[in-house]
Amino acid sequence: MVIIMINTIQPHNTILSFLNKHINPHICKYINPYKYMWTIINKIYIKKNGLTPLTIDKVVSETKKSDTIFFFGSGFSVNEISNEEWDYFKSHNTISANWFHKRDIIPIDYYIVHEMHATVNRSGAINIRDNIYFKEYLDNLNKPCYKDSILFINIGINSTKEIINTGFLKNRKYVFYNNKLTKGFSFKKSLNCIFNNGIYFGGSIVLEAIHLSYIMGFKKIVLVGVDLYDSRYFWLNKDEDRDGLKYIGKSHNEAHKTYPYIMKHLDDIMTILKKEGVELYVYNPKSLLAEKLPIYKPEED
Numbered sequence: 001m002v003i004i005m006i007n008t009i010q011p012h013n014t015i016l017s018f019l020n021k022h023i024n025p026h027i028c029k030y031i032n033p034y035k036y037m038w039t040i041i042n043k044i045y046i047k048k049n050g051l052t053p054l055t056i057d058k059v060v061s062e063t064k065k066s067d068t069i070f071f072f073g074s075g076f077s078v079n080e081i082s083n084e085e086w087d088y089f090k091s092h093n094t095i096s097a098n099w100f101h102k103r104d105i106i107p108i109d110y111y112i113v114h115e116m117h118a119t120v121n122r123s124g125a126i127n128i129r130d131n132i133y134f135k136e137y138l139d140n141l142n143k144p145c146y147k148d149s150i151l152f153i154n155i156g157i158n159s160t161k162e163i164i165n166t167g168f169l170k171n172r173k174y175v176f177y178n179n180k181l182t183k184g185f186s187f188k189k190s191l192n193c194i195f196n197n198g199i200y201f202g203g204s205i206v207l208e209a210i211h212l213s214y215i216m217g218f219k220k221i222v223l224v225g226v227d228l229y230d231s232r233y234f235w236l237n238k239d240e241d242r243d244g245l246k247y248i249g250k251s252h253n254e255a256h257k258t259y260p261y262i263m264k265h266l267d268d269i270m271t272i273l274k275k276e277g278v279e280l281y282v283y284n285p286k287s288l289l290a291e292k293l294p295i296y297k298p299e300e301d
Contacts, residue, residue: 046176049164053176059150060216063109066092067219068301070283071209072100072108075227075256077284078234088298089224095213097205100225101140102235111141111149112212114205116159118244128162138168152177152212179208187211187265187272203261210269214278221273222281222296228259228288259288266292 046053070089072078073096086106097112117133128134140146151174153160163169179201187200200211206226213221225234232252233242241252248257270292273280281296282289 051164051169051176053174054150056175056215059110059175063150064093064216064218068222069093069095069213069216069218069220070222070224071206071213071226072096072106073206073223073225073227074098074100074102074233074235075225075284075287076230076232076234076238077227077286078105078225081224085298093218095209097209099137099140099233099235101137101143101146102233104143104145107145108149110212111146111151112205112208113141113151113153113160113163114157114208128159129166134159134162138163138166141168148173150174154179177212187214187269200265202265204258206258206262207265207269210280214273214276219277220279220281220296220301222283223287223289223293224283226282226287226289227284228256228262229286230254231256255288262289263292 070092072094089106093110094106094108095110095112096108098115100108101111116137117131119131119133141149141151151169151172153163153174153176155176156178178198199208199215201208206223210221210223230253231242231245231250232238232240236242236252239252245251250257266289270280280293282293283296284290285295287293
């Protein structure tokens with residue numbers, strides 16, 4: 001099938017050249033009539049720009065130090081974690097995403113580069129490289145706790161091309177991945193699906209983190225700072241609304257917008273993980289996820 005696609009592209013070198021030069025590669029998924037052609041274009045784009053992403057199996061073999069991984073969300077409960085608890089987390093693998101890097105708290109092994117800001121991620125965003133949120137995001141990734149993080153970069157978002165063009169990746173280790181684009185739930189455990197078939201997003205970065213952790217072979221996945229009972233963030237004041245909440249008609253004391261998306265497929269995810277001997281926990285006993293997930297207690301591990 002790949003050979004057919006390549007042969008289909010070859011007679012149209014002018015079109016391919018245009019796509020390669022001018023179009024952010026994720027756009028190909030919308031104009032491409034073949035199921036995998038946009039993946040091929042992405043790979044051409046990566047090669048054209050001299051990028052050297054790691055393979056997921058190499059990441060696993062070189063960085064996995066435990067069967068337990070802690071995912072750090074940005075809920076306000078992060079402020080209640082003691083120094084002893086942070087030290088405990090350091091003895092296992094760590095993964096985080098979005099704006100957890102606002103503060104330099106704990107070394108993160110794997111950092112998912114996805115959400116930055118509506119002015120960066122929305123379709124049609126312009127002058128991304130000059131955007132203050134874009135600049136701050138990359139600056140944060142150079143903080144001591146994140147400068148050695150392996151970056152999991154979503155190749156299907158607007159900011160990725162600009163990250164590449166800045167040269168930011170020159171001295172970083174990184175993996176490119178895609179989200180699952182077709183409708184319906186899918187949580188496959190395949191090293192190949194990270195790029196070719198897509199990581200399940202489902203409306204929340206938490207689901208991506210669980211899927212990636214599952215693919216990398218962790219047996220215990222613990223969600224820290226995933227509170228969901230409100231929309232407060234640990235880097236803001238207790239009663240402060242995050243920028244953007246008012247635009248979706250919410251305030252800091254309302255349930256987090258991702259809660260229904262996580263709950264929608266949580267039972268399905270737990271069923272899949274259980275069959276593979278993988279345990280999913282929540283760390284904050286007050287989290288809304290504690291309705292379904294067991295509470296992780298370090299002293300019992």
